[in-house]
Amino acid sequence: MEEDEAITRLSALATPSRLRIVRELADAGPEGLASGVLADRLEVAPNTLSTQLLLLSNARLVRGRRSGRSIIYTLKEDALAELKAWVGGLSPQHSDTALKNAS
Numbered sequence: 001m002e003e004d005e006a007i008t009r010l011s012a013l014a015t016p017s018r019l020r021i022v023r024e025l026a027d028a029g030p031e032g033l034a035s036g037v038l039a040d041r042l043e044v045a046p047n048t049l050s051t052q053l054l055l056l057s058n059a060r061l062v063r064g065r066r067s068g069r070s071i072i073y074t075l076k077e078d079a080l081a082e083l084k085a086w087v088g089g090l091s092p093q094h095s096d097t098a099l100k101n102a103s
Contacts, residue, residue, distance in 0.1 A: 006055035
C-alpha cells in the first residue's frame with residue numbers, strides 16, 4: 001500500500017462517528033447493513049450518515065450496493081487488512097521495510 005492511500009484510510013477512520021460505522025459494518029459481516037438500518041442503530045440523521053459513508057467509500061474502506069430502494073453497505077475487510085499490515089510495518093523491527101514502501 002502506498003503512503004498516500006494509508007493516510008487517506010487513516011484519516012477516514014479518525015473520527016468517532018466513522019469508527020462507529022466501521023464497527024457496525026464489521027459486526028454485520030458480509031451481509032452488510034442498509035443505510036437506513038445503520039442510521040437507526042447509530043441514531044444519526046440519514047444525510048449525516050451519507051456524508052460519513054461517502055468519506056469511507058472514497059477511502060475504499062466500505063462499499064455500497066443497491067438492493068431495491070436501499071443501499072447495502074459492507075466493510076471492505078481486505079482494505080482494513082492492508083492498512084493493518086502497513087501500520088504494522090511502522091514498528092521498529094519493520095521500519096526499514098515501511099520506509100522503503102513509503103518511498
